Amino acid sequence: MLTARLPAFLADHRRADGAVALTDARVFDGTGSPPRPHTTVVLRDGRIAAVHNDSTAPPDDARTLDVGGRFVMPGLIDAHAHLSMVQHGSHHPTPPRGAEPLAYDQLRGHFVADTLRRALRMGVTTIRDVGAYGDVVLQVRQAMRYGALRGPRLLACGRIVSPTAPGARFFPHMYREADGVDDMRRSAREQIRAGADFVKIMSTGARSVELEDPNPAQVTQDEMHALVSETHRQGYRVAAHCEGLAGTELAIASGVDTVEHGMYLNQRPDLLGALAAQGGVLVPTLSFLHRVAGDEVWTAELTTQGRYNVEQAHATLAAARQHGVRLAMGFDSPDGDLAATELCTMVDAGLPAAEALAAATSGGATALGIADEVGTVVEGLLADLVVIDGDPLADPGVLLRPERIWLVLRNGEPTAGAVMDPQVPWSSTR
Ligand SMILES: [Zn+2]
Structure with missing residues (x-):
């Protein structure tokens, strides 16, 4: 199978700078495996840098966003x-x-x-x-x-x-x-x-x-x-x-x-x-x-x-x-x-x-043809992620309710979501 050609990625390719750690995430990685609770997802320069248990501290230079046990999945x-x-x-x-x-x-x-x-x-x-x-x-x-x-x-x-x-x-x-x-x-x-x-x-x-x-x-x-x-x-x-x-x-x-x-x-x-x-x-x-x-x-x-x-x-x-x-x-x-x-x-x-x-x-x-860039929560991929207030595995209908779409990240940048306001720690990077 061919992978997609580059032009698809040229559309709005801005990326977040620096490192951010989403902590206490319930991570659905996109493969169909059960979600992993108490997980930290470290994002660096728009990509997923690490996915690990909350017991491992995020890197020192990362700003932290505690997502409070919310469901985190690929966009x-x-x-x-x-x-x-x-x-x-x-x-x-x-x-x-x-x-x-x-x-x-x-x-x-x-x-x-x-x-x-x-x-x-x-x-x-x-x-x-x-x-x-x-x-x-x-x-x-x-x-x-x-x-x-x-x-x-x-x-x-x-x-x-x-x-x-x-x-x-x-x-x-x-x-x-x-x-x-x-x-x-x-x-x-x-x-x-x-x-x-x-x-x-x-x-x-x-x-x-x-x-x-x-x-x-x-x-x-x-x-x-x-x-x-x-x-x-x-x-x-x-x-x-x-x-x-x-x-x-x-x-x-x-x-x-x-x-x-x-x-x-x-x-x-x-x-x-x-x-x-x-x-x-x-x-x-x-x-x-x-x-x-x-x-x-x-x-x-x-x-x-x-x-x-x-x-x-x-x-x-x-x-x-x-x-x-x-x-x-x-x-x-x-x-x-x-x-x-x-x-x-x-x-x-x-x-x-x-x-x-x-x-x-x-x-x-x-x-x-872009599975090596997006679609799973895996180290190295672009950080296109959605943080959801609710459990789409139990009730997929939450994905149709704007107030439950808590935060949307594209290329690691917070771009939309119910919580998009100045208290999101890295919104100043835009
Ligand atoms: Zn059609």
Whole structure:
């Protein structure tokens, strides 16, 4: 598996200076192991310098923050977001009658920036955007890099590569339609040219568009292989939208790094086995499937199909676990701040809370190819941490309550949280 390329880390790469020790922490390290109480986490220059029992004194030069037994975990990672689809989000304002219409095309960047600020406040320290209207997400990422706003680290694919298909009419400027092997290579190169951190391909149709049947595969084997091999050759990772099994099989056979949705995979244990063996990650996006199944805004056919998809996705969650497939949390929404909804949905669907929390942290980091930088509380990694007033293992819902998100650290810097006020000892380093 490839690791992510450097540009992802260029977005807002400020780091805290000096050493800080969080003491009396109950540390969930992101792997799924039980939390360790009475633990000290020493941060130095934005990275985790040491994790040890409180009985060992922190280094002399470290400022100390006693977190009072609170739960400390890696920052949440939303591995499947569509930040630019703001008009479908819960924060969508409805203009009153007679008001100037909401010109999303001009204002989208502002709404994306607002979402990123909210997401960081909720402990989401990394987001992977898997398809945007035009270049707006790439632009906001650049704005973050140069200090216009603070948000989660952001990995983006630019436009989604899709064969010529109905979806491109539904999501204008979100798809880069490509047909044939040369065009597939070109389309991948175009995303890299635009600043993408990875490339996304529609291997099957999307069941949020009535004319897109998820079967058969939307691409040929040659097209899929051309896109994946060119993207990998250049050192970038590939995410594949996978619904129907024919396209999912092509994607896995071509070596994609992440399978998005993949809800029918329970019917093909061989494919789950292959995905696990090659180190691929499944991003089940259960919340979105639930939304299609339960929301009357969709056509009756899509809702009926959606209910079947929910059943299938739940069966696939269990089967993927059985086959040892890595899972990542992907909310599949413009609401990056509510990403933990997906974590709760995975728990409701039967995933043990510790595994869901691992999916939301180390699993996401693995999906994004940045597990050697974030996603676990391990010496040497960047100090993206969340301190929580409560126990998300007992009640994952605390992750959706702002007053329980006590402190969010990104690169060791306190950036948000209920306690962000001048008494936090190192806030003066900003
Ligand atoms: Zn999606």
